[in-house]
Amino acid sequence: MEDYFGGLNKMYVLHHLTGATAFVFLLFHPLFLAGHYILFSLRQAALFLLPSGHWPINFGIAALAIMIILLILTFYTNLHYPVWKTSHRFLGLAFFFGGLHAFFIGSDIASNLPLKIYMVILTILGLVTFIYRSVFHKILVKKFNYQLEQVIPLGEKVVEITLKPQGKTIQFEAGQFIFVEFLQKGFTESHPFSISSSSTDQTNLKLTIKALGDYTSKLAILKIGTKVKIEGPFGRFSYKNCHNKNQIWIAGGIGITPFLSMAPTINDQYKIDLYCCFKTSAENFLLNKLQKIATQNNQLRIISWPSNKKGRLKAEVIAEMSQGLNNKDIFICGPPAMLKSLKKQFIKLKIPKKLIHSEEFTLL
Numbered sequence: 273m274e275d276y277f278g279g280l281n282k283m284y285v286l287h288h289l290t291g292a293t294a295f296v297f298l299l300f301h302p303l304f305l306a307g308h309y310i311l312f313s314l315r316q317a318a319l320f321l322l323p324s325g326h327w328p329i330n331f332g333i334a335a336l337a338i339m340i341i342l343l344i345l346t347f348y349t350n351l352h353y354p355v356w357k358t359s360h361r362f363l364g365l366a367f368f369f370g371g372l373h374a375f376f377i378g379s380d381i382a383s384n385l386p387l388k389i390y391m392v393i394l395t396i397l398g399l400v401t402f403i404y405r406s407v408f409h410k411i412l413v414k415k416f417n418y419q420l421e422q423v424i425p426l427g428e429k430v431v432e433i434t435l436k437p438q439g440k441t442i443q444f445e446a447g448q449f450i451f452v453e454f455l456q457k458g459f460t461e462s463h464p465f466s467i468s469s470s471s472t473d474q475t476n477l478k479l480t481i482k483a484l485g486d487y488t489s490k491l492a493i494l495k496i497g498t499k500v501k502i503e504g505p506f507g508r509f510s511y512k513n514c515h516n517k518n519q520i521w522i523a524g525g526i527g528i529t530p531f532l533s534m535a536p537t538i539n540d541q542y543k544i545d546l547y548c549c550f551k552t553s554a555e556n557f558l559l560n561k562l563q564k565i566a567t568q569n570n571q572l573r574i575i576s577w578p579s580n581k582k583g584r585l586k587a588e589v590i591a592e593m594s595q596g597l598n599n600k601d602i603f604i605c606g607p608p609a610m611l612k613s614l615k616k617q618f619i620k621l622k623i624p625k626k627l628i629h630s631e632e633f634t635l636l
């Protein structure tokens with residue numbers, strides 16, 4: 273479904289928004305009904321919101337209570353990602369109870385056939401996708417088998433990982449990302465990473481990973497030969513998915529990875545200015561790698577931006593250094609704060625939103 277939404281990241285954003293909107297509507301539902309009882313008695317209104325002997329109502333109360341708890345955890349707490357992900361799965365239970373409530377309550381849905389058919393289809397679709405994705409994902413979701421070939425430290429906090437296929441090879445476009453599970457104790461959580469190797473070599477998959485938390489900090493101790501499960505590829509962050517061949521690419525820190533994959537694939541039709549904002553020696557090492565690619569390709573110009581010396585890169589500076597921004601597509605990948613700030617600055621410079629493409633390294 274990525275094509276309809278412009279990539280998995282954008283689907284997550286929309287999912288977040290529809291989830292929050294549905295939640296607000298659902299909160300109004302019992303409140304309006306209780307309001308109806310208030311006309312007769314406050315006690316009756318309060319009792320209406322509490323579980324009773326009427327099971328269809330209890331299912332509704334249970335669904336709403338689960339949703340309230342889980343969405344508070346989502347929107348207002350900063351749970352460790354795997355804990356949050358497990359908790360979020362229980363929304364399937366809220367959906368199931370909500371379905372039971374809707375069908376057995378015997379009101380609008382029961383008396384309106386088209387609405388009933390619509391709700392039955394929607395509920396079945398929801399439950400089937402939930403069972404596929406969240407309950408039996410280990411068996412049902414298609415994954416590729418790879419093996420860990422090499423782990424090279426590129427500096428204090430960055431490692432480059434090479435994976436070799438054990439059977440079918442994943443077919444990816446430069447700029448896409450995958451979910452990776454290493455089948456070694458302590459590493460079986462699935463995490464998303466951009467493919468940093470060129471799409472011209474579909475066999476040796478490379479990932480370049482910065483230590484940002486518990487999981488990414490211990491990757492250097494992975495054992496060579498470990499079996500790896502890969503899901504994907506995902507994402508629509510591709511310089512080919514736009515009109516202008518004259519483009520600005522901006523990488524912030526480890527956000528350089530999709531550009532490492534894209535840079536070797538650009539042909540004579542394109543003209544790219546790639547701005548690399550970096551702070552650490554490992555990022556500098558990756559910048560050197562890109563500079564080597566640029567020496568063999570006149571269509572690619574690398575502009576290095578050591579943020580610790582020059583401060584934050586500004587849209588105005590980019591406009592000046594790249595002789596204007598008219599009729600250019602802009603691709604940004606980096607920390608969420610950098611993305612937000614640069615997008616705002618480009619929009620202020622009257623760059624149409626559709627020309628600004630971004631890849632966020634977060635799915636929350």
Ligand SMILES: Cc1cc2nc3c(=O)[nH]c(=O)nc-3n(C[C@H](O)[C@H](O)[C@H](O)COP(=O)(O)OP(=O)(O)OC[C@H]3O[C@@H](n4cnc5c(N)ncnc54)[C@H](O)[C@@H]3O)c2cc1C
Nearest residue numbers: 353462463464465466480481482485486487488529633634
């Ligand atoms: C599309 C995409 C591409 C990415 N590409 C790269 C890359 O090329 N190189 C790189 O170094 N990093 C990349 N990341 C970021 C990387 O996935 C996170 O840094 C890593 O998952 C953090 O895990 P942690 O447990 O070490 O850190 P934590 O401190 O536990 O997590 C830091 C943040 O990472 C996110 N995160 C954590 N676990 C997961 C998970 N299982 N699934 C999804 N998000 C999670 C959450 O937003 C969390 O708040 C990418 C992320 C996305 C979404």
